[in-house]
Amino acid sequence: MVEPSVPAERWHPITRVLFRFGFVYLGVGTAGQWLVLALLRTFGAPHEWVVATWKWWALYPLNDWVAERVFGIETALSYAETGSGDTVAHWVSTFTWLVVSVLIAAVWSVLDRRRWEYVRLHGWLRLVVRFALVASLLLYGVIKVLPSQMTFALYRLVQPFGDMSPMSVLWSQTAASEPYEIVLGCAEVAAALLLLVPVTSTAGAVLAVVALAQVFLVNLAYDVPVKIFSFHLLVLAALLLVPEARRLAAAFAGKAVLARKAPPLLPSTRGTWALVAGQGLLGLWLVIATVMEGWDAWHLYGNAREKSPLYGIWNVTEYSIAGQAIPALVSTEPQPASPNLASERLRRIIFDTQHGIHVQRMDDSLLSLPATVDPDGRTVTVTRDLQGQWKLADLTFERPTPERLLLVGQLAGRSVRMHLELVSLDRFRQLNRGFHWVQEAPYLL
Template sequence: MSIGSYRAYFEGMVGVTTATADRDSARRVDEGSPRTRWNPLTRITFRFAFLYFGLFCVLYPQPLFAFLGWFGANGWLPPDAIIWQVRVLEPVYHWVGRTVFGVDARLIVSGSGDLRILWILLFCVLAVSVAGTLIWSVLDRRRPEYRRLAGWFLLFIRLCVAGQMLGYGVAKLIPTQMAQPGLATLLQPYGDFSPIGVLWSQVGTSPTYEMLLGTAELVGGILLFIPRTAILGAMLALVDMSLVFVMDMAFDVPVKILSGHLMLMSLLLLTPEARRLIHVLVLDRPAGRSTAPYPFHTRRTRLLAALLQIACIPWLLVPLAHTGWKNYHESGDGRPHPPLYGIWSVTDFTRDGHPLPPLLTDENRWQRIVFDAPGTMTYQRMDGRLRDATLMLDPRTHHITLTSGGQHLIEGEGQPDTPSKPLAEFTFQQPTPDRLTLDGTLEGHPVTITLAHVDPDTFRLRSSGFHWIQDNPSF
């Protein structure tokens, strides 16, 4: 194959051909003619969509932050850099919240994407977009169409959706978003889970399923960055984000604002191609040539633009993958097991020199303890309640220090407990791998606790496995 053939093949792959360039040049000449004039409803709808989704992508924390690449993914920026837009405009949102809704909207760094202040942000974007559309429609009522502006706008929206799809995909392909249920989660009654805890545990139980979900999101993002495959990427993104949005709504996941808007923006990207898609997918007719606006018209500018868009893939993907892999091995399922890892069942509990029988009403006795996450020990009271305690464990001196004030252990949800205070000081002995003895003080009382190791694979969630043949399935 000659050099010219390679170039032609590559240009075809990225969506750069002489035919499309000539066609767009001709279309550009005809812009403003009656043949290309938009109807009033289309013009008004475009104005609103341009203002609303443009402001959303600029003001909401995540869409633009993703394009910082290494700068945003590796801690080179302040921890709250992702929310700088919200922090700058916080006084405005606070005033709108108090004046319009009578609520106190403050910026809280909690990991939630559905903060009260973000809903106020959304209201402000909607109000400004409605007012801006009215003013724009009056002042610019004679303009017949906005093809050139629409081309830039759709390109901007496409890149924003693509960046978020890569982030969603990597977080699942390297399964860190939804980790496998922890050891303490195996002890949690199902009725005590929050809906988000049910979803997180359900997806995390099968890393293969989570990785396939991530693969679909990742592929959608990559396709969106390539001009030739952008329509296919938008279709896949629409399906992916519709599923995510439904799960967020059904399981009360605090990412409803972002997932809902990514779904709508994916649909927006397909709007210019709606007629062609209906012809092919529904009416079994030829699709015809695309008339979707695109800001680059010459062969040279299209090629350069395509190369820049494709270059965004490694710029975003490499730091995302690096950070995800690092988190997976430091705090995710790939992390090393801490000392004394496992579930330990209390066989004997002595307090103030007196043995305590395993009574469900006893508030002093423990039922189980769990060593799983680094720096944390979970203990289960006799009534089944689980509590986290901050753990300092020295394997050399066999010394354990516990500080209370952890969190209620519900997978995917944490509620603050009492303020931190000393809880216990122990020395431990492990005469055999399945036996453990703690001796020291607990809440100011001398205690001796004898424990037996519980094999986590005895739980059905871990031991049921996979079966091709199931004559009598059990649930």
């Protein structure tokens, strides 16, 4: 059975040109890319595949040519995953996609100038945009609901506030209140779930715009390196609301609003039902896979992670190198960026996770180093790299009492001996202040 044809609309020429540009740039270059990458990730594709897919979707090698010829960038662009979405490669790729989209839209407008509307193609664009938003909002929402994006870290308790970057301040502020982080994630997850269902997709888009506007604002205000990504997410969510603008305005004005009727994306009833079923299965897969991914992250490096066997903040009370005691002299001069740990005294060692330690030097600067603690062999192994190929320290430990620790061994090729004392976490206001319904005055200490 074939659905009756819907009377063709007559779009304004400018609307048609803008749609062609938006379809290429936002549909293919942005939403399509994110959806494919999300599917590769959730289906467990090798990390190299994900990186290679993004590299070619970033229009490599054209992107490299633009970087060199247009922007004068002489070094090769890096497409490696660094956790930043604002790398040089990202910025150049954004520019390249903009130019390519303009050119394709221009050629498309000439070749297809007799086409009056793109109603059905617009429906497909909305479908891809919806699921790209669902995949992104689900991921970022779940890792807040199961806190693993902003996590509590012990070393923040002894890091001077002035040494923290704006992004570190934002991360620490959010991690300081787990319920607050969870509520932020719930808003993103709710928007994603509403976007999954066509009849609630408008409500989901409204909630997504509110949530993503806040995300984009803090990314700008705190210099978080996902400005390009969050801006485009916000644009995609707003794009879904453009056809609904008049209906939304009427609804907010308290007027009755009729449901918008969109033509089917496929001409047959059987095809339409198959598409609906496919959307349901895809949505269900994204939800299940993302929750599983978030659960693993929560237990691996989130707030549910296993703690180090020596968990705590340890003050170094005595320190000797090659049998010579090194006095605890607090330094006001900044230490070299690449420290020679073999010849300087340490102030604190923070054991938090099972995969690393933080070393605080006498000027209060912090070093993050990969490390493993073997409670059975009573050893602490510190390396310079995550692969453990460059060993920095090989120490044995004794713990005569729960509050005292002795570390002895080799550090940067020299014999060291350290006596450490555990700092009580109850002394930190951030942990002992608690919650109060009644307060006679603001507590700003």
